Amino acid sequence: MTVEIGVEEIEDIALGATVLGTGGGGDPHVGKLVAKQAIEEFGPVELVHPDELSDDAFVVPTAQMGAPTVSVEKLPSGQEAVDSLERIERELDQEVDATMPIECGGINSTFPFAVAARRGLPVVDADGMGRAFPELHHETFNIYGVSGTPAAVSDERGNTCLIETEDNEQLEWLARGVTVRMGGVAYVSDYPMTGTQVKDTAIPGTMTLARNLGRELRVAEDDAMDAIRDVTRSSIYGEAQSLFEGKIVDVQRRTEHGFVFGHVDVDGLGRDEGSSMRIEFQNENLGAQVDGEYVATVPDLITVLDRETGGPIPTESLRYGARVRVLGIKTPEIMRTPAALDVWGPHSFGLETTYKPLEG
Amino acid sequence: MTVEIGVEEIEDIALGATVLGTGGGGDPHVGKLVAKQAIEEFGPVELVHPDELSDDAFVVPTAQMGAPTVSVEKLPSGQEAVDSLERIERELDQEVDATMPIECGGINSTFPFAVAARRGLPVVDADGMGRAFPELHHETFNIYGVSGTPAAVSDERGNTCLIETEDNEQLEWLARGVTVRMGGVAYVSDYPMTGTQVKDTAIPGTMTLARNLGRELRVAEDDAMDAIRDVTRSSIYGEAQSLFEGKIVDVQRRTEHGFVFGHVDVDGLGRDEGSSMRIEFQNENLGAQVDGEYVATVPDLITVLDRETGGPIPTESLRYGARVRVLGIKTPEIMRTPAALDVWGPHSFGLETTYKPLEG
Structure with a gap:
């Protein structure tokens, strides 16, 4: 078709x-x-x-x-x-x-x-x-x-x-x-x-996936998480899951060799009250730790959503005080083979952890 | 032939x-x-x-x-x-x-x-x-x-x-x-x-010129200046002339963007006693001033010889205390047209002088 x-x-x-x-x-x-x-x-x-x-x-x-x-x-x-x-x-x-x-x-x-x-x-x-x-x-x-x-x-x-x-x-x-x-x-x-x-x-099928995500987000209004869940559930990716909710308390960025390196710290709210998350990035989000333990890393998807509007926030727009929800999406098998992890697993970006595959 | x-x-x-x-x-x-x-x-x-x-x-x-x-x-x-x-x-x-x-x-x-x-x-x-x-x-x-x-x-x-x-x-x-x-x-x-x-x-003919210069320098021993004069006299370049003799009293070098910029100051000896020469360079020698007045600039050749051995000294080997003779060689007309001076005249290298063509 x-x-x-x-x-x-x-x-x-x-x-x-x-x-x-x-x-x-x-x-x-x-x-x-x-x-x-x-x-x-x-x-x-x-x-x-x-x-x-x-x-x-x-x-x-x-x-x-x-x-x-x-x-x-x-x-x-x-x-x-x-x-x-x-x-x-x-x-x-x-x-x-x-x-x-x-x-x-x-x-x-x-x-x-x-x-x-x-x-x-x-x-x-x-x-x-x-x-x-x-x-x-x-x-x-x-x-x-x-x-x-x-x-x-x-x-x-x-x-x-x-x-x-x-x-x-x-x-x-x-x-x-x-x-x-x-x-x-x-x-x-x-x-x-x-x-x-x-x-x-x-x-x-990733163009169709992007299109379906966009179409559902456009009509979802403030229920973005549900829309993303619905679309990912029926894809070769895993169903999106909420990894953390909280308030941004620190953002560190530095530009080197044309890349933006840094991390953002999030203090937990609601179910995550008392915990904190750190997300490290190099242009893209690379790994997410909760209280010092990695809960998701590359190549799995770690995306920060605005907790009010549901819209995804790029790393360059992360700001102190923003309320966010961090979601994780399991990637298809072709992205998680040993050969793939050699090229874009946590070690290749300098993260000190082995790959913890997201399930879902 | x-x-x-x-x-x-x-x-x-x-x-x-x-x-x-x-x-x-x-x-x-x-x-x-x-x-x-x-x-x-x-x-x-x-x-x-x-x-x-x-x-x-x-x-x-x-x-x-x-x-x-x-x-x-x-x-x-x-x-x-x-x-x-x-x-x-x-x-x-x-x-x-x-x-x-x-x-x-x-x-x-x-x-x-x-x-x-x-x-x-x-x-x-x-x-x-x-x-x-x-x-x-x-x-x-x-x-x-x-x-x-x-x-x-x-x-x-x-x-x-x-x-x-x-x-x-x-x-x-x-x-x-x-x-x-x-x-x-x-x-x-x-x-x-x-x-x-x-x-x-x-x-x-510049390969033949280089070869003739080298051959004559090899047998000239301590009479390098005469050898260079003899070879250049019969070339499309002008006859080499001695611009200055003296002792190096200062060398400034800095490496930027892969080029070596700097200058060397020479205090006069013999006939040049009481005068001083500054040679500015960017990898190559660009201009020579005596007591603040340019006497030679690109594209004409400015070459520093060791006053004792007669051997040419590259900018990277210029050292405090060395006795040197600075020679100038007029370049052929094809290198001195207005179009040529646009590309490699004094202004194109940031020298604050118009081109003073060497004669000879």
């Missing part, structure tokens, strides 16, 4: 992506504006499930890369990422059949729809993070053996860098350096794949 | 390149070792004058890029630069007919001979700086309209970045960022050119 993504569906995906972004992933508002503008100009975009792809389909994910704070000041048109996509086509002498998000949280959940609208391409209903993560090797594509290169990094002035390496961590390292030189924001097309590789490595 | 460059000629070129390097350009010793090793293994290299190139010859300059201090610790094989050259061949689907130095001072005067020996290519007897300069857009190729890209930057791990831009300053900016990420040293192939473009834009 073909699903068409118009401006209303983009609104839903962007809202749902704030839950899946686990506090990071860049401002979905920017991706939403760019995608809506492109769809208004070029028409709606077809969303295709990985199973609908032919095995030899040529799929190239597209994304914005760089500091989220910069992206609001320099609103892209989507053409910048089309440039990087077409650089890959030229390099591999093959026309792209579809694009795909590299992550389903934050700005990059909707950004590929701008590329797709401009180029008349479908978007694959899947991604490579199943949430948001900070770096380009944090991808199931990398974990399950797809080369990230040739990868093209482009900017709004028409400059491009085509990167080739056998090491996807080197791709991240080099592309990040280029992004900084391009002014802090760049547009990347990487992990060129066949349809078979998409089916074997991508996390399926 | 075909000239063959073997290990002895490499010794000469490297020594001559210390004069043309005007204090910078990276340690010629490194380029010399790499070139000699490649020539011993693969045989001597043919040196061809630009006039001998067919108009449609495909010429791609090769160079090491990055911090000179790093290059001694990480001795390259020459294959790293062959990788970048072959990346350009693959991109443009054309076999290279010759390589060429981008500068005739410092490490990059001899480095292309390692590439040439390994690939069985000739080296063009010419370069794009006529001396050493710190950045990739400091090239007559850039000044006279050749695109620097596609340019390939490679490292010893087999990673490559292919850069495309319409702005050669952006090439420098992006390639420098990639070089830093590649560990401080990388290998670049840029300004792919036709034979006609080489004839129109390169500074001809």
